[in-house]
Amino acid sequence: MIAGVAVLVAVGALATTGYVVAGWTLGDALYMVVITVFAVGYGEVQPITSWPLRGLTVTLIVAGYGAVIYTVGGFIQLVVDGELNRALGARRMTRDIDQLDGHTIICGYGRMGTTLARELQAAGQPFVAIDTLGGASPLADEDDGILVIHGDATEEDVLERAGIRRAAVLATVLSDDAANVFVTLTAREMNPDLTIIARGEDRRTESKLRNCGADTVVMTTTIGAAKMSQLILRPTADQLLDQLTTRSEGGPDLDHIGLRFDEFLIEGSSPLALKTLAEIEVSGAHGYLIVGIRGVDGTTIMHPPQTTTLSIGDVVVVLGYNDDIPHFATRPPARRSPKTTTYRGLTTTT
Incomplete structure (x- = not known):
């Protein structure tokens, strides 16, 4: 033209x-x-x-x-x-969304929603984002393959288009606390089994979000303040922890030392069901380190004792070697073979 x-x-x-x-x-x-x-x-x-x-x-x-x-x-x-x-x-896009099952719905595709979407995309987790700008958003144009619905996440028909009845998790990260409360309330009514993670800015909103059905409330200001306090009080330790646990362009830095975190649901057919941690972890030279257990009732046990018995429905948080983690839930080791770990150019065998 x-x-x-x-x-x-x-x-x-x-x-x-x-x-x-x-x-x-x-x-x-x-x-x-x-x-x-x-x-x-x-x-x-x-x-x-x-x-x-x-x-x-x-x-x-x-x-x-x-x-x-x-x-x-x-x-x-x-x-x-x-x-x-x-x-x-x-x-x-509608056809692709209709084929999703057990996916995640992100309500709000701003700065926080975009970062969350990229993390899920890198992990291979299917998700749908809802934003008032939708596909016309410049953020959506930069991210090929991301499903973005144009609409108001507080409206039921928009959540229906996102497949909320088939979704497993909903994360509402809108900048307005009142909107997050309304989204949480609407989503819980539409899918009682949905896991809802809500963002909150005001401390007074946390209780409202939980009462409306949010399973977890993330207080961004509290997290930011805690992070800054760590940098003030323990700057070296905090920076070292970041290097070991934060994600870089090449992936999780724990991979550099041959380790990774993961979680597993103990099902009825799992060989780990009704077994103690002592039977799972190899005595003296652990192939896995179970750092936490979330029970069926929602209670969490950090650093569980060796006598703890895993029940059906428990979620186990595990730290282990990259090669061992994929086999944790299906083939608990009876004896661990030597592992080679490289950190800062030094290679050790354990």
Whole structure:
């Protein structure tokens, strides 16, 4: 479209100059160019008898009318392609969402929601984001493959489109506490089995969110203040902990020393069910370190004793070697083979 308009302006300017050089007034020249380019069909302003003027007029007709057609065609293509791509994209997104099951719904695709979406995408966890800007958001344009629904997350029909009845987790990270309360209340009514994680800014909102059905409330200001206090009181220890546990572009830094955190649900068919930690962890040289257990009733035990028995429905948080973790829930080790760990260029075998 820009190229077409540029050619049209250039042709019009040259033709106007040509008519003025031939002795026409500037007004007559401009009028002649306009009625010629747009094929209005009015009579000639002045008789065109000389071959140079006729040649100029013919060139103006061909070049000017061609530039007009090119510009209009570009505009039509822009409109048609944009609407077509938008319609096809919406249909494809709806189909992809309908195929999801046990996914996560992110309510709010701002700064916090975008960061959360990238973490889930890196982990391979399916999710749907809901935002008032939707697919038109510049944040969504930067992230290929992310499903973003345009709409208000507090409305039931929008949550239905996100597949809330098939979802496993809903994270509401809107900047407005009242909106997070309303989303939590609506989501809990639509799916009683849903795990809801809510963001809160005001401490007075935490109890409201829990009363409305939130399983976990994340107080961003409290977390930020706690982080800053650690940097003030124990800066070296905090920086070292960050290096071992935070995610970098290459992945979790715990991988660099051959370790990783994970969690497992103890099901009825699991070989770990009804066994004590002493039977699971290898005495003297642990292949796994069970750092916490969340019971069926929601209680959490940190650093559980060796005599603790795992029950069906418990969630076990484990720290172990990368090679051992995938086999934890299906094949608890009776004896661990030597492992090689590399940290800061030093390799040790345990």
